[in-house]
Amino acid sequence: xTMTPDNxxxxxxxxxxxxxxxxxxxxxxxxxxxFTVGDGETVALIGPNGAGKTTVFNAVCxxxxxxxxxxxxxxxxxxxxxxxxxxxxxxxxxxxLGLFDRLTVLENVLVPLTSTGRRTAADDLAAAHEVLAALGxxxxxxxxxxxxxxxxxxxxxxxxxxxxxPRLVLLDEPAGGLGAADIDQLAQTVxxxxxxxxxxxxxxHHVDFVMDVADRVVVLDFGHVIACxxxxxxxxxxxxxxxxxxxxxxxxxTGSTSDKGATTGEGS
Numbered sequence: 001x002t003m004t005p006d007n008x009x010x011x012x013x014x015x016x017x018x019x020x021x022x023x024x025x026x027x028x029x030x031x032x033x034x035f036t037v038g039d040g041e042t043v044a045l046i047g048p049n050g051a052g053k054t055t056v057f058n059a060v061c062x063x064x065x066x067x068x069x070x071x072x073x074x075x076x077x078x079x080x081x082x083x084x085x086x087x088x089x090x091x092x093x094x095x096x097l098g099l100f101d102r103l104t105v106l107e108n109v110l111v112p113l114t115s116t117g118r119r120t121a122a123d124d125l126a127a128a129h130e131v132l133a134a135l136g137x138x139x140x141x142x143x144x145x146x147x148x149x150x151x152x153x154x155x156x157x158x159x160x161x162x163x164x165x166p167r168l169v170l171l172d173e174p175a176g177g178l179g180a181a182d183i184d185q186l187a188q189t190v191x192x193x194x195x196x197x198x199x200x201x202x203x204x205h206h207v208d209f210v211m212d213v214a215d216r217v218v219v220l221d222f223g224h225v226i227a228c229x230x231x232x233x234x235x236x237x238x239x240x241x242x243x244x245x246x247x248x249x250x251x252x253x254t255g256s257t258s259d260k261g262a263t264t265g266e267g268s
Contacts, residue, residue: 012075020069089167101146
């Protein structure tokens with residue numbers, strides 16, 4: 001999972017979101033949202049369900065139309081197609097995993113490498129086995145993905161996102177449904193990825209995990225950025241405590257806060 005960071009001091013942020021506004025009919029899902037993610041940096045988006053976090057991901061990936069604002073990847077306008085994003089070094093996991101249950105673990109991980117229609121070369125197989133080994137999945141490489149326990153299927157989805165050696169990876173609730181030991185392993189993986197120079201943007205409800213791995217935290221509420229800073233700074237922010245961190249801990253950790261944005265189709 002070795003990445004190649006851009007070490008130029010004057011290089012642009014790996015991801016720059018500036019003045020992003022997204023509307024669904026008469027409802028504003030995001031309103032003037034701005035933040036950056038640098039190479040080798042982990043930034044977390046947190047906030048109540050419906051705050052706009054997944055809408056940010058979808059906007060970055062070109063899946064929703066933006067009303068205003070700009071999204072740049074490595075200093076260039078973000079591509080709007082899946083192949084364009086892969087070419088720009090962007091990958092993403094999904095809340096629903098999106099695995100092909102009847103394909104083997106190895107075949108699932110190879111999908112991004114073969115999606116452009118080129119043949120699966122020896123270096124593709126080597127890259128797949130490398131990431132499977134890093135995530136402790138080599139022994140399951142020949143097993144159908146649908147037969148694995150949920151935590152292992154989550155790791156397969158993560159392996160599929162990392163196999164392309166992205167420069168920017170978007171992790172959508174990577175700790176959701178995992179126990180403490182698996183979350184600890186995930187945290188170490190995120191650190192390894194960012195230490196290798198990859199920019200990481202994650203959406204997560206597990207606050208302890210966020211505070212452990214994030215360099216900076218961006219807090220959304222009703223589509224607005226209400227706080228941005230280091231984990232400790234954000235944790236102490238009164239606006240964050242009122243909007244998000246002040247709810248009972250059990251509700252925060254399971255992602256079961258009240259859905260303020262259900263009418264937008266925004267799950268998180």
